[in-house]
Amino acid sequence: MDAEGDRPGQQSQPRNFFDEPVAARYEETSAEMFAREQVEPAVEFLAGLAWGASALELGIGTGRIALPLSRKGIRVHGIDLSPQMVSRLREKPGGSDVDVTIGDFATAKVGRRFSLAYLVYNTIDNLTTQDAQVACFCNVAEHLEPEGCFVIEAGVPQLQRLSPGETVRAFSVTPTHLGFDEFDVATQRLTSHHYLLSNGSMEVVSIPFRYAWPAELDLMARIAGMRLRERWADWSREPFTSDSDAHISVWQKT
Numbered sequence: 329m330d331a332e333g334d335r336p337g338q339q340s341q342p343r344n345f346f347d348e349p350v351a352a353r354y355e356e357t358s359a360e361m362f363a364r365e366q367v368e369p370a371v372e373f374l375a376g377l378a379w380g381a382s383a384l385e386l387g388i389g390t391g392r393i394a395l396p397l398s399r400k401g402i403r404v405h406g407i408d409l410s411p412q413m414v415s416r417l418r419e420k421p422g423g424s425d426v427d428v429t430i431g432d433f434a435t436a437k438v439g440r441r442f443s444l445a446y447l448v449y450n451t452i453d454n455l456t457t458q459d460a461q462v463a464c465f466c467n468v469a470e471h472l473e474p475e476g477c478f479v480i481e482a483g484v485p486q487l488q489r490l491s492p493g494e495t496v497r498a499f500s501v502t503p504t505h506l507g508f509d510e511f512d513v514a515t516q517r518l519t520s521h522h523y524l525l526s527n528g529s530m531e532v533v534s535i536p537f538r539y540a541w542p543a544e545l546d547l548m549a550r551i552a553g554m555r556l557r558e559r560w561a562d563w564s565r566e567p568f569t570s571d572s573d574a575h576i577s578v579w580q581k582t
């Protein structure tokens with residue numbers, strides 16, 4: 329891991345953790361996120377906020393959400409650090425029609441404004457410092473039309489699920505994939521470790537994250553000139569409660 333965040337106020341270009349072999353295995357290791365029942369409600373929700381016009385996806389990846397949203401007539405522009413993920417998007421039907429800027433979504437400029445920006449699948453946590461997460465909110469606000477919306481889908485930090493003193497929690501245990509998170513509560517950092525068995529050999533990948541509570545994200549939104557408009561537990565608008573594992577938050581540019 330690079331030293332991003334060790335010097336407050338300074339940001340270096342983040343490292344691309346979604347290069348090979350992660351990009352090659354992404355759709356297999358995230359298979360449940362590609363299921364229709366995951367994708368369709370997300371696309372419906374986002375299309376309803378895009379005013380039939382255009383949307384900016386931060387961390388567009390292989391186009392899981394961007395491609396079905398494009399098929400609804402929304403012109404999607406993506407930002408992503410990983411040329412390897414974007415090359416998988418390009419190979420899919422409609423993938424060459426999506427505009428993509430290769431860069432860091434906390435700072436990259438696209439040169440136009442959107443009615444909607446969105447950041448799904450916990451990807452805000454890929455920014456591993458508070459400074460970088462605040463910069464991301466400010467960058468989004470610069471890219472939004474007045475009254476445009478910013479949507480984040482992220483997990484609620486799972487700390488209350490840890491036993492006292494416990495710092496490690498498994499999220500995937502299958503014959504070919506062992507995944508577990510290692511928490512550092514003092515810094516709000518966690519590292520997701522993946523042990524992937526493929527053709528008899530083991531690949532080990534560790535990706536750093538910074539988790540944030542919804543209330544901290546609300547404050548970041550305020551700093552950037554946005555206000556919380558809605559918060560739900562999922563894309564079907566189930567109420568967000570103390571038991572929710574995840575949140576879908578919508579902030580509006582004021």
Ligand SMILES: C[S@@+](CC[C@H](N)C(=O)[O-])C[C@H]1O[C@@H](n2cnc3c(N)ncnc32)[C@H](O)[C@@H]1O
Nearest residue numbers: 346387388389392408409410413432433449454
């Ligand atoms: C978990 S994947 C999500 C991809 C896609 N949004 C989806 O839902 O399937 C995270 C994506 O964000 C990208 N990413 C992570 N940090 C980034 C950053 N700072 N700037 C731009 N892209 C980033 C990764 O390269 C990867 O493609």
